[in-house]
Amino acid sequence: MTSTIDESNKEKMRSVSVDLNHDASLLIDIPDALCERDKVKFTVHTKTTLSSFQKPDFSVPRQHEDFIWLHDTLVETEDYAGLIIPPAPPKPDFESPREKMHKLGEGEATMTKEEYSKMKQELEAEYLAVFKKTVQVHEVFLQRVSSHPMLSKDRNFQIFLEYDQDLTVRRKNAKEMFGGFFKNMVKSADEVLISGIKEVDEFFEQEKTFLLDYYSKIKDSTAKAEKMTRSHKNIADDYIHISATLNTLAADDSTANKKHLEKLSDLFEKLRKVEGRVASDEELKLTELLRYYMRDIQAAKDLLYRRARALVDYENSNKALDKARLKSKDIPQAEEHQQQCLHKFDKLSESGKKELTSFKGRRVVAFRKNLIEMAELEIKHAKNNVTLLQGCIELLKSN
C-alpha cells in the first residue's frame, strides 16, 4: 500500500486548522509521504535563509516517531515551560479504511462488479483522505514549531530538520512506556492537588476555568461532529449501492421504465459524489478544526499546569525560607531557591499570558476561516446537487 500526495491537493489542505504567520526565513513542508504497512515515511522539506542551517534547501526522511520525539524533547525542555508546545500529531490511523476494505472484500459476492468497484474506489478515496490528513497534521506541527520565535531556534528542531540520515530515534521501551504512563498519573493527581492552590493572578484564574470548560465542550463537539460526518459518509455510500441496484434493474427492464431507472441511477451516482464531498469537507473543515483545537487546548492546559506547578514550588520555597529563617539555618540557600522559584513562576506567568492571548487570537482566526470555508463549500455542493436534480427532473419530464 503505497501512496503519495500530490502538491496541488496539499496546497489546498495546508494550514487548515491553524493560521500561521509565515516567516519567509524558514519554510517547512511535507511534499511527499510514503506509507509502508504501519510506518509512514514523511519527506520533510525545508527552505531557509537562516545561517544556522548549512544549506538553504534540503529534504530529510522522517517517521511519525521522530515527530513524537521532537514534541517530547520540546515539552521536557525547561526553557519552554512557559510556552504552549504545539500538540503532537496523532498517530497515523489507517485501521478504519483497512478494515472497511477487508469487509468489502468479504462482501464482494453480494455485490455487482460495478458496485464493488465503486465501493472500492470510495474506500481508496477514503484511505487517501486519511493519509493526506495524517501528512497534514504532521506538517502543521512542524510549521507551528517553526513559526514560533523561540521554538524555531531549538537545537533539536534544527537537527530534526537538517540531519540527513534516519534519526533512528530509539523506540520507547516497556519501562519508559510505563514510566510515561506513571508520569501522566502523577501529573493528573498533582493537577488535582494543586487545583486547591489559591490563584494569585485573576487572568490565570479565568483562563483556567475557561480552558477546562472549553475543553470538555470542544471534546464533546468533536465527537458529535465525527459522528455526523460519518453518517453523512454512510449516506453517500448508500447512494452508491442504490445507484448500482438501479442500474441492474434498468439492465433487466425492457420497458419504458428502463430509461427512467437509468437516469435515476445516473443521478444517484452523481449525487453520491457530491454527498461524499460534502461529508469529507465537513470532516476537514469542521471536525479537524475541532479536533486540532481540542489538542491545542490540552497543550494550553499543560502550560497552565506547569505554571501552577511553579506556583506551588514557589510557595513551598517560601515556606522553606520561613522555616530556615526560624532555624536561622541555610537561609541564603533558601532565599536563593525562593528567588529562583519566584523568578521561574514570574517568567512562566509572563510568557504564559502572552501565549494564551495569542492562542485565543489564533483560535478565533482559525474558526473564522474554517467556518467561512465550510459554509461556502456547503453552498457550493448544495448548488451542485440542485443543478443535478433539476437536470434530471427536466430530462424525465421531457420524455
Next chain:
Amino acid sequence: MATSSERSPPPFPDSEDQDVLETEEVGGRDSDEDDGDDLFMSTSNPPLTGMDSILSPTIEPSNVLIKPPVDLMDDPLFEPVSIQTANTPSSKVMSDHSDDFVDLTNNITDSPDEEDTAESPVAHPEEDKTEIPLDEPAEEFEDIFGSETEAPQEEVVEADVTVEETPTDKVEEDRSVTVPPVDGKTGSDEEGEAIETSTDPIINLGADLRAVETEQPPPASQAFVDPLEDLLSEVSPAAETQQPPPASVTFADPLVDVIIDDSPPAETQELPPASVTFADPLVDVIIDDSPPAETQEPPRASDTFADPLVDVIIDDSPPAETQEPPRASGTFADPLVDVIIDDSPPAETQEPPRASEAFFDPLEDLLSAVSPATETQQPPPASKTFSDPLVDLLSGAASAAEAKIATPATVDLFDEEGSDFFTEAWQTKPAKQQKSLFGEADEDLFGEPLGATSKKADSTPAEPADLFSEEAVATVPIVKNTSAASSKTNGVHSEEDMDIFAEATVELSLDSPREERKKDVTVAPSTSAAPPLSAAASLVKPQAAALEELEEEEEQEDTFEILVSVKDPEKVGDGMNAYMGYKVTTQTQMPMFRNKTFTVRRRFSDFLGLYEKLSEKHGPNGFIVPPPPEKSILGMTKVKVGKDDSSAADFVERRRAALERYLQRVVNHPSLLQDPDVREFLERDELPRATSTQALSGAGFLKMINKATDAVSKMTIKMNESDVWFEEKLQEVESSDQHFRKLHALVESLVVHRKELSLNTAGFAKSTAMLGSAEDNTALSRALSQLAEVEDKMEQLHQDQAANDTFSFAELIADYIRLLGAVRGSFDHRMKAWQRWQDAQTALQKKRETEAKLLWANKPDKLQLAKEEIAEWEAKVTQYERDFERVSATVRKEVVRFEKEKARNCKREIINYLECLLQSQQQLIKYWEAFLPEAKAIA
C-alpha cells in the same frame, strides 16, 4: 372402424402433438375447402344424381323451396315468402317446426345463425340435391368441428341415432314433453329448441344417410373425420366465432331442458350407441368426440365453443373465407344437437303453431329492438326455409323416410350455402351470413371486419370469449357481452343478448345451470364491457405484434376520470378491538356512478376484504389484482396501545398512503373498476364486515394451508413452457423482483442512515450551542450559536428527507414488490390452468387406452361407457385448453398493462421524489447562505 382408428390420434393429443396436428390440419383443411369449392361448384350444376333416388319426394319440394330461398338469401325479405309458399304444401306441422326453429334462434343469440344456416341450406337444396350435399355436409361438419368441436360431433351422433331409431317415436315423446310448456315464452322456447333439434337431426340425418345410404358413406365418413380433426386441432373459423357462442348457449339450454323435462337423458345416451351401430365409421368418429359431454354438461360445451370462436378470431381475416362454411356447420350443429336431444321432429308437428308464434314473437322483438326491418324479416324466412325441409321430411315418412327426406333438405341447405358462399365473393358472403345470424350487430362487425376490420371483428369475438371465459367462473358472460358494447354494433348485441337471456332464464328455470346464468345475468349488467373487450383483444392477437395494438387500446381505455383518496385515518374503539377507519372519497366523471363525489368510511379489513373478493374472482382468469398493504400486527399494536409516538403515526401515514395507492390502482384497472364489489366498496354506506381477513381466524388458517399447498404444487409442476414470451417475462419479473427487494433494503438503510444523520446533527447542534456559550470571544460565540441553529434546521431537513425517502421512494418500491408478487400470482394461475389441461389430457389418454383394451376384449357394453367417458374427457380437455389459452392471453395483456402502468407511475413518483430532494437542497443553500455573513463577522 378404420376411420375411428385414423381419427384416434388427432383429437386431443399432447400439446405439442396438437400443435403439429394443427399445422398439418390446416393444410389439410385448406385442401378440403378447395374440394368443397369444387363440390359446390359441381353441385350446383349436377344436382340430383345419387341423392335423387332416395330423396326424390322430399327433394322436389325442397328444390322449389330452395330456389326462392337462394333468392331470399340475397334478399332476405323475399325468402320468407317463397319459403312459406313451399311450406304450405308440405304441412302446417312443418310450419310449426319452422316456427320452433325460429323460436330457438330467437331465444338464443345463435338463433340468427341458425336461421341463416337454415336459409342457406334451403337455398342450396334447390341447386344441389345429389351427391354434392354429402360432400357439403361433410365440409360443413368440418367447419362445425372447426368452430365447435364438440357440438358438431354430438350433432352427428345424434343425427345418426335419430335416423336409426324411428324418429316418430321420439318425436311423440318430445311432443308430450314439449307440449306441456305451451305457456307463452317458455313453451315457445322449448318448442323452439325442439324445433331446432328437429331441424338439426334432419340435416344430420340427411348427411349421414347420404353418406351411408348413398354409396358415399365412406367418403362422408372420411370427410367427417377430416373436418373433425381439423376442427379439433385448429378450431379456426373466424366468422363463426360469433355464431358458435350463441349456438353454445342455445345448446346448453335445450339440452338441459330436455333432460329435465323428459327422461331424455336416457334417450340421448341410447342414441349414441344406436348411431354407432348404424354407421360405424361415422359413429365412431363422432363418439370419440364428445357427444355425451354435451348432453350432460351443456355449459362446458358452450365453453368449448367459445374457445373455438376465440381461435377463429385470432386467425384474422384469411380464415374468414374458410370460416364461412364453418358457420353453416356451426348453425347446423346446434340444430342437430337440439333435435337429437329432443327427438322432436314429430313433436314439432304438434307444437308447430305455438312454437312458430313464440318464435316469431321473440325474433321480432329481438330484431326490432336490435335491428331494422330487414333483420326481422330475415328470421322468418329462415324459419320458413327450415320448416319446408321439415315439412318435407314429415310428409315423406315418419322414420327412415323422414330421415331421408330431411337429408335432402339439409343437403339443399348446405348446397345453397356452399353455392352462395362460393358463387358470391367470399367477403361479401361472410358478412351476409353474419348479418343474418346476428342481425345488425353482425353486419356491422363483420361487414367492417372483412375489409378493414380486424379491430371490430376483435371486439365482437371478444364477447364470446368473455362469455365463455366467465362461464368457467359460472356466469356473467352474457352480461359482459352486453356491456362489451364499445360501438353501436355492440350496443345492439347487448340488447339482443339481454333479451335472449331473459328468455333463457324463463326457459331454464328448471335447470340449475340456467339458474346460475340468470344470476350472472342479473349481476352481469353492471359489469362493463371493457374487461371482456380487452381480454378478447388479447386473445385475438397472441402474436407479439399484436401487443402494440393492445397498448394503444389500453391507452385509450386508461383515461378514466376517477380519483380516489383515502384520508383522515381515525382510531375507532379502544384496546385490542380498536381499528383504524379511513375516509374514502371518490371523485369521478364517470356515468356509472350515481354522484360525482361521494365519501364512505372504511376500515382496513374492508380493504383486505375487497382484495380477497377481487383476487378470488379475477385472479384465476389471469388478471393482476393490485394487492393492498400487508397486515402488520406490530404496527397496529403500536397504534392500538395508543402511544402517540412518531413511529405509530408514521405507520398510520404509511398505511394510509399505501391504501390510497392501492385503491387508485384498482379503479385504474379497466376491468376491476367494473366489478360490482369495487363499486360497492366505493359507494355503499355500510359494508358487510369482511371476514376471513383476520390473520388468526379459521379462514386465515385455511388460507395459510392453501398457500402452503400452492407452494408445494408450484414446485412439483414442471411446465415445459411453449411460449417464449412467458418464459422471458417470468424471468424478468423474478429478477426484477429480486432487485426491487434489494433496492428496498438499500433505501431502508438509507432512511436509517439519514435518520442517524439527523440525530447526530441534532447532537452536534446542541454541542455547538454549548461550545458557543463557553466561547469567550463574543463574535465567535455568536457565530457558533448561529452554527448551532443552522445545524438544528439541518436536522429537520434531514428528518424530512428521511420521511421523503420512506414515503416517496421506499414505499414506491414496496408497492412494486407487492405488485410483482401479484404478477407472479397471475403466472401461477396460468400454470395451474396448464396443469389442469395436462391432467385432463393424461386422463383422456388413459380412457383411450381402456377403450382400446375393451375393444380388443370385445365388450361392447363397457365400450359404450368408455366412449362416453372419452367424449367427456375430450370436452374437458378442450375446455381446459381454452381456459389455459384464455388465461395466457389475459396474463399477457395484463403484464403489458402492468408494465406500462409501472413505467408511467414510476416516472411520476421518481420526479416527485427528486423534487423533494431538490427542495431540501434549496433549503439547505438558504440556511448556509444565511450563516455565511455570521462566519465572516467573526473578528
